[in-house]
Amino acid sequence: MDPTPSASTATGLAVDAPARWWRTWWRSLSPTRQDRFAALAPLAAVLMFLAAIVAAFWYLRAEEAEREQEALRRDVEYAQQRVRLRLLERQEQIMRIARDLSNQELERSEFVSRAETLISQYPELQAITWIDERRRIRASHAAPTLSSSELRIAGEVLKPGDTADAYGLARDLQQPVYTQPTLAAGENPPLLQLQVPLNNQGKFSGVVLSEYSVDSLLRYGTPTEVLARYAVTLVDGRGQVLAGSPLPPRNAAATLWPWSARANEYEIPVSPVGNGLVLRAQAYKTSLGVVGSGFFWLVGTLSAMTAWMLIATWRHTRRRLQAQQALVAETNFRRAMENSILTGMRALDLEGRITYVNAAFCQMTGWSELELVGLKAPFPYWPESDHEALHAKLRDELSGKTIHGGFQVRVKRKNGTMFDARLYVSPLIDAHGQQTGWMTSMTDITEPNRIREQLSASHERFTIVLESLDASVSVAPLGSEELLFANKLYRQWFGSQTQGHLQLVAQAGVVPVAGTAAGMDDEDGLMGLPTDPLTSARSENAEIFLPDLGKWLEVRSRYLNWVDGRLAQMVIATDITPRRLAEEQAARQAERAQSVSRLITMGEMASSVAHELNQPLTAISNYCSGMISRIQSGQITEEALLAALQKTSHQAQRAGQIIQRIRAFVKKSEPNRTLADVTSMVNEAVELADIELRRRNVRLTHYVAARLPPVMADTILIEQVLVNLMKNAAESIDHANRPASARSVELRVVPRTLEERQVVEFAVQDTGKGLAPEVLERLFEAFFSTKSEGMGMGLNLCRSIVESHQGRMQAENLYNGSEVVGCRFSFWLPLAKPHDDTTNSVANEQNPRVSA
Structure with missing residues (x-):
């Protein structure tokens, strides 16, 4: 018997049994549950389809990531070859210099010239140094970008450290040695160093040290296309970044995806440096590709939309009921909002009959909606005196002659009071586009009119104020x-x-x-400028x-x-005529005060001046008495008489110079600012003040810088300032009871650059007890003095004189630790004009002068 029919029958029975069970179970469900399961079937199918797409995308993205990693490896190896070739080219050039030095074919100046050429031609080279066999730097040249702490100065000896260790290694191996100095915490990345040994007839004679900027090596050695695609960095053997900016670590959320958990980076040592310099590259961003960014998201979106539509079907009836309830609530809300607005609304049909008024209109007029709807003109809120004008406006309104911007009318309330209102009219269009009437909005403008009247009154008052x-x-x-x-x-x-x-x-x-008058129609000269x-x-x-x-x-x-x-x-x-007259009078008073101050100063120095004049006068008297005695005795020769007369004349001239200098100092004169020679002016002031300082046993030292340019100043006034400052310094030392070794006043005159201006600074420094803090605060006030017999005008006048010359004056204490050891008064005057060699040669052909 043939077994095939039996097998086919058994298979058919096995398939029909689950189908019959499924049909039986389905028929046993209620129609509602059947509808629910029928809606779930498409949803399950959509979810299964979406899962299949995700799995396919997962596989394709893994392959794409592997291809990107292979491309990254090829690019990094190519970049490493470029950096290696650049280092080898620089090494060959340095070795040529070393060979010429070993053969003594290169002098120090030629070495510096060739080093400068290489450094200017190749930006990664920062410095080239010649070090002899005793570790002493023979010559060095560095790029301008190198900091001062990294410069190597000729004549210095190489200090112990990484560079010295590499020096010994190059000496022992007799081969070029690359080193990377140790990077300390918080320190800038060090320079890459290459030491090429010098071999003079088989004898070690030093090295040529070349230093490379790792950042420039990365910038100029790495191909631009690689830098554009990856974050390229150079790191040392311990992983510390020497150049470049690495990408930040990926966040935890990104590692949920298999293609993000895998680090897309690659690194390779840079020859000939070795493991001490590693080239590392990180991909900026991994493309999702056409499959990932297009097809996946399209399918996902369609699936989500399908699922949403299936779920929305279940809730369709309930949403319709909710929409009806929302429509009723919206209608009530709009009605409430319409009744709550402050603008009155009135609707008229085409015959002029009121068909609608809102709550605001009723509140404004005082009549209710029942009293107004259905009425025709004249309306009860029209004032009796304005009926004719309002009838005319209503006819214009019904005929379509609306006024743009509205019109103003008076409205009567139910209680008989009036208010001003502005009406705006617009056609009322129904849902079919047909005009059914006119809509009028009414706004109460009583308060704006009142404000406008107040503004007019305020403008009138403002005009009255300006007129007065x-x-x-x-x-x-x-x-x-x-x-x-x-x-x-x-x-x-x-x-x-x-x-x-x-x-x-x-x-x-x-x-x-x-x-x-001729250019009234011309364009404004400032036309087009922002106002x-x-x-x-x-x-x-x-x-x-x-x-x-x-x-x-x-x-x-x-x-x-x-x-x-x-x-x-x-x-x-x-x-301001009275004020200008007062200022001129004040200037004249200040000038008189300056003359009085000079007289007071000379009065205080009277005893010193008398003592100074007594010496030449006594000498003249002695010379004359001696000549008379010798002439009477007949014991004098003509040569001796001539010598005595010459000495007498010299003493007389000395006394005359003292008197003339004092007269010039105290003479009242108008301010006369001219080009003044600083050295001559200082010498005159020193000779005047030296009399008082010698009387007080105070040593005076002054220094004037050479070739000072002239200043525009009144020499008498500036000499007055200097004399006052030096006299005050001597008095401060005298009151401090300083010993003879510590009784000194120093005057220094030097050029300075202050506030971007070229100036000449005058400084008077003493060894007194300084000034108290409360005195420093009021030092330059008028009528303030620390002396019992002082008038308090000296320093105030000094500061006024300096400031009138566009200068500044200040005072400060000098300290030795916490102890005050003196005081320093200084002031500066601006230069007269930019000086040239001719002015210098005429005005200031003097050397620095120091005298005690």
Whole structure:
């Protein structure tokens, strides 16, 4: 018998049994449960399809990551070859220099020249140094970018450290040696060093040390296409980064994906340096590819949308009910919002009958909705006196002649009171696009009208204030001769024309106002410029004198945007003639005070001056007595008589010079600032003050720098300042009871650069007890003095004199630890003008002078 029919029958029975069980189970379910399971079947199919797509993407992405890793390895090896070739080229050039040095074919100057050429040609080279067999630096040249701490100076001996260790290794091996100095914590990456030994006839004679910037080696040695695709860094043997910026570590979320957990990086040692310098590259970003970014997300999105649509089907009925409830709530909300607005709304049909009013309209007029709906004109809220005008406006409204911007009317409330309102009319269109009437919105403008009236009154008061000002105020637009505003004082001074405004602007030196009679139609000179910076800038001040008025005026000017949008210029002129007269009188009083101060100074020095004059006068008396005695006895020769007369004449000239110098010092004169020679001025002051200092047993030392340029100064006034400072210093030492070895005053005059200006600084330093803190705060105040007999005007006048020369004066204590050992007064004067060689040779052909 053939077994095939039996086998086929058994297979059919095995398949039919589950099918029958499935049909039986399905029929046993209720229709609701059947609908639910019917909706779950497509959802399960979609999820299974999505799982298959994810598995396929997983596999394809793993293959893509392996290809990217292979490409990374090839690129890094290529970059390593480029860096290696660059290092070998530099090594060969350094070895040529070493060979020429070994053969004594290269002098020190030629070595420096060749090193400079290499460093300027190859940016990675930072320094080339020649070190002899005794570890002494013979010559060195470094790039300008190298810090001062890393420079090697000729004549120094190589210090112990990594460089010295590599020096010994190059000496022992007689081969080029690459080293990477140890990197300390927080220190900048060190330079890569190459030491090539010098071999003079088989004898070691030193090394040529070349230092490379690791950062420049990476930047110029690595191909740009590799730098564009990867984050390339150079690290040492311990993994510390020497150049480049590595990518931050991947976050924990990224490692959930198999292609992100695998670090896409590769590193390789750089020959000929070896393991001490490793080139590492990290891929910036792994592309997901067309399969990952396109197909996968498309299938995933479609699957999610299908699942969402299946779920949405279940909730369709409930959403429809919720939508109906939301529509009712929205209608109620809109009705409540309409009733809560403050603008009154009124609807008229095409015949002029009221069809709708909102709560705000009823609240404004006082009539209810039932009282207003259905009425025709005249409406109860119309004032009886305005019926005719309101009827005309209503006819225009119904005929479509609406006024753009609305119109203002008076409205009567139910209680009989009135208020101002503005009405805006617009056509009322239904859902089919047909006009069914007119919608009118009404706004209460009673309060804005009241505010407008107050603003008008305020403007009137403001105008009254400007008219009563003691200053001239005028406003004129740029590019026009129109006078926008002028107060009463301006009209009294200049009339009603713009010429006075333009005259003030021109003489004050502010930005000129373009505009003449012939150029009224020309374009504005400032057209196109932004007006905000002009109108927000600070006002410009100037003081001018108008001969026509015989007055000094302080002119202030600023720009403002006029009410019509034009850029205008406001000028305020204040009469300052009394103030200028007071300033001139104060200047004359200050000049007299300076003369009195010099007289007081000389009065205080009177005994010293008398002692100084007593010496030459006594010598003259002695010489004359001696000559008389010898002439009477007949014991004098003609040569002896001539010598005695010459000495007598010299003493007389000395006394005369002292008297002339004192007279010039105390003489009252007008300030006369001229080009003054600093050295001559200091010598005159020193000779005057030296009399007082010798009387007090104080040693004076002064130093004047050579070839000082001239200053623009009044020599008598500056000598007065110097004499006062040196005299005060001697008094401070005298009051401090210093021993003879510590009784000294030093005057130094040197050039300085202060506040970006070339100046000459005068400094007087003593060895007294200094100044107390409370004295330092009030030192330059008028009528403040630390002396019981002092007037308190000396230092105040000194500072005024210095500041009138555009200089500054200051005082400070000198310390030795916490002990005050003296005081230093200093002031500086600006140079007269940029000096040249001719001025220097004429005015200051002097050497530094130190005298005691």
